[in-house]
Amino acid sequence: MTGVAAPTSAPSGAPVEAVVFDYGGVLTVPVKESIAAWLEADGIEPRSFSQTLKDWMSRDAPAGTPIHRLETGELTVAEFDALLAAELTTTDGRPVDPVGVLSRLFAGMRPDPAMFALVQEVRELGIRVALLSNSWGNTYPRKRIEALLDPVVISGEVGLRKPQAPIYELTLARLGVAANRALFLDDAEPNVLGARVVGMRAHLHADSASTRAALAALVPGLRPTPNGAPV
Structure with missing residues (x-):
């Protein structure tokens, strides 16, 4: 600023x-409690999620990241789910199911x-x-x-x-x-x-x-x- x-x-x-x-x-x-439960349930490598958050919403992130566009309604939930799933890795190498990612992330909130x-x-x-x-x-x-x-x-x-x-x-x-x-x-x-x-x-x-x-x-x-x- x-x-x-x-x-x-x-x-x-x-x-x-x-x-x-x-x-x-x-x-x-706290949202972090729901996120922790989701990471464990889906077998997602936590560092892949934290790095994506840093890239998309830190103070140094460029304008117009997927999170910015989701928050302003420019991306649908389904579009964001697909983009987020593509950035994540799992502990056993399986691809992340892109359907309902955010629903699972917020399930415990x-x-x-x-x-x-x-x-x-x-x-x-x-x-x-x-x-x-x-x-x-x-x-x-x-x-x-x-x-x-x-x-x-x-x-x-x-x-x-x-x-x-x-x-x-x-x-x-x-x-x-x-x-x-x-x-x-x-x-x-x-x-x-x-x-x-x-x-x-x-x-x-x-x-x-x-x-x-x-x-x-x-x-x-x-x-x-x-x-x-x-x-």
């Missing part, structure tokens, strides 16, 4: 009016009840809550998230992706909230940095407990531990 000025810090004590949540790895259990409860609590305190997610062809629990979060911004549906500025700006416009009054939560550091570039506050999510504590410091009335838990 060379050539982009660092965002002005939000005024000390400025109230948070909206919290924007990522989906995979924030409102769900489940909603995190503690994080959904946190969203509900933040909302009940009068704070806007929104979703901003880069889609990898995921099937989202649309009824559940749309009843709870507004707006819901999915990269493949708007043709934009994190960590590029336009998708954060679109989310803020739909919220009608100034950047320095919005807090963004994501489990990927590049996406957190991208939010800060447009002036948003941002927190790198690791687990529900530390994220709740970070939110409690900014949202009046939010307990640093769940109801019923010792403070």
Whole structure:
């Protein structure tokens, strides 16, 4: 992000009016757990997958990699499955079945009840809550998230992706909230940095407990531990 000025810090004590949540790895259990189970079940050499991720989504990756095009909806899931399968190797030398690769990769990704409860609590305190997610062809629990979060911004549906500025700006416009009054939560550091570039506050999510504590410091009335838990 060379050539982009660092965002002005939000005024000390400025109230948070909206919290924007990522989906995979924030409102769900860690994605790495699902990936590990898939690698083992399909007998895929982990280094072949990690190298492909590095080539396609690291900060040094060229624009327009298959992951970038998947996230913006330019590639179908079936097209991406075939491209990914071609890059992977197995522990016994078999070719990787390209049909349903992403479905198997995400099979173990489940909603995190503690994080959904946190969203509900933040909302009940009068704070806007929104979703901003880069889609990898995921099937989202649309009824559940749309009843709870507004707006819901999915990269493949708007043709934009994190960590590029336009998708954060679109989310803020739909919220009608100034950047320095919005807090963004994501489990990927590049996406957190991208939010800060447009002036948003941002927190790198690791687990529900530390994220709740970070939110409690900014949202009046939010307990640093769940109801019923010792403070």
